[in-house]
Amino acid sequence: MPFDIARTRAAYPALAEGYVHLDGAGGTQSAACVVDAVAAAMRAAVGNRSAAYAPGRRSLELVAAARGAVADLLGARPEGVVLGPSATALTYTLARTLGAGWRPGDEVVVSRLDHDANVRPWVQAAEAAGATVRWAEFDRATGELPADQYAELVGERTRLVAVTAGSNAIGTMPDVPAIAAVAHAAGALLCVDGVHTVPHGPTDVAALGADFLVTSAYKWSGPHLAAMVADAGVWAALRPAKLRPSSDAVPDRFEYGTPSFPLLAGLAAAVEHLAGLDPAATGDRRARVRAGLTAAREHEEQVFARLLAGLTARPAITVYGSAARRCPTVSFRLAGRTPADTAAALGERGFCLAHGDYYAYEYFQAMGLRTDGGAIRASIYHYNTPDEVDRLLTELDRLADHPGTR
Template sequence: MAIDVSALRAHFPSLDTGLAFFDGPGGTQTPRPVADAIAATLTGPLSNRGTVGPSELNAERAVAEFRAAYADLLNVPGRGIVHGRSATQLTYDFSRHLAKGWKAGDEIVLSRLDHDSNVRPWLQAAERTGMAVRWIEIDAGTTELDLDSYERALSPRTRLVAVTAGSNVLGTKPPVRHIADRAHEVGALVFVDGVHYAAHHLVDVPALGADLFVCSPYKFLGPHCGVLAAAPELLETVHPDKLLPSSDTVPERFEFGTLPYETLAGATAAVDFLAAMDPGTAATRRERLAHALGALHEHERVLRTRLEAGVRALDDAVTLHSKAPDRTPTFLMTLEGRDAREAQAHLAARDVVAPAGSFYAYEPFTALKLQDPALRAGLAPYNTTDEVDRLLEGLAAFL
């Protein structure tokens, strides 16, 4: 398995600028086929969904193809795919939907490793209902979740466990299946933030044990939107507040207002682009995705090894906080006696994009007492060894 990176890069107009992008954890660059799909759908003919005439049928097709694409990507039925403006919006929506059945005395379990989008919505829902909040702590030495603290947090009163499949700042990948199995033993639902994870691995929602799983296509070459995946049977039990005339079928009952058909088409094109990176001889789209993302994993492994070795060669001038054995190719660094924003500006002057900040990871930064801002560099499918060397040379020059 091997990705032809030169051929892949030719599809990204933004790479013609000469910029080296290491900001993939915040959102990737967009290939032309995704933009073409958006433009073709938007310019139509296009109307609201229906069965009369080509413009209505085009809208229907955009929705159906979107659900089919993300069913293949996430391994759930098409009726289990919900579109949202963002993963944050979907999490807020479902925190309100689910909280209808919660009461004082119930409990939820949250993770100190998570992006705030998988923390604050649940905390605020708990505050409104009088629920208790328990925490899975981080082991500061390994930047992994402390599973002993998880065992202490669980109880027969636990209604939901919210956890990330991959940290957007540290890259740490917790043992989601173990966490889910233990949650299910006490009768709790499991809500998994897969936004960062889905950019680097083929997702299998049932295999992870996730009851509800969210991801964001713009993290893996698509347009800005969010996707929630769940078993349709579970979604049937959730009843959101909605307009009376709007559909009450699953998943439409969770999608408020007219859908952005052009965005759906772009998100579908992103899945097809991923499947075509190195499809092998596989027949189905799910099989092509498995082969292509396996090749991507190997490509990123090589670059990650090179980048990590280069960062460690900078000695004590850089502290690398991403150290879990099982993690994505994402690096969080602080620079001894230096402001990370100055490093970001220095790199930008060399056409290297690596942002500084805390990246909405309030809990990890607080729990680990991390310096804010920190510098983050993450890999994407279009990155090359030359770009990794440019990043390392720029850091060395800055220091």
């Protein structure tokens, strides 16, 4: 069955405003069911978590539903789902917890392809412990992150390897299972940043070989919340800094303070939305999520292929990276204009695209692009259309014909 783009777009109230949202990598619009779930939870009587009274039990149910939804999205178990305000916050919590057990001579491997949220927490934890940081490098021409280099980077003193499942700057999807095999052969843990890949196709934590995987709900139609998953036994072996009276249970011990119960309702609704992207899908929610994201990925790949072909065909545009496997994301520059100026000029015409380094600090530093503004990012989500791509390309042509003006 062809992907029903009209049905899909109708599920997003914000699209009625008429803007062209081509920066799903920075955050997607919320599906109507998410908005409704958040509002309903805020209208209802919800107390802090307690089994003693109905509003307290309602909050317990919202937390449990959110854990179950994330588990179905990622192929995890609910008891291994840690919820939090952002991927950055959750990664810092994990890095500080693991880092407390590191010693001088221990090693951590990070990648220059990653978002800084999967770099700086590990670098800082290593520095605090006196551990050594080793760097995996990407190919400057293609944007690939060669997996074979990890055989040289990972050794008996490696405690953790951190790598992205997909670059938020140029879309590159490294061979995570191959990297996981090297890490595990050395007895190291693998932390995978799945923020940029989870929205664009089925995710299976076990197949990736990830000991930890983090994702952000606002990148897949949900509210501003995040989740990190691991085996419950892995969490149980870790002792994070926490308040003395707070729960010591797993996964609760890793979650600080009272959660936003309405946003947790929205998170669960977002997974339900993804499970409904393919109306012909059957089975349990995990099966329907996989089917929905598979259908969405096929649509996104078609739209992205149109975008990438159009950008690379234009002599005034420089496209960065040409990885064989990539998420529907591309960074580029338009000759004669700074990225900030290009983004502003596009913004005046209703196009929403990011500019700068989008926290892919190491990538843009290595490419020598940070000092003069980074690049423009265009990323496709399942509500984007070929017509939107064509309109963007037409507008870029207009800007190329009139450099330095709007």
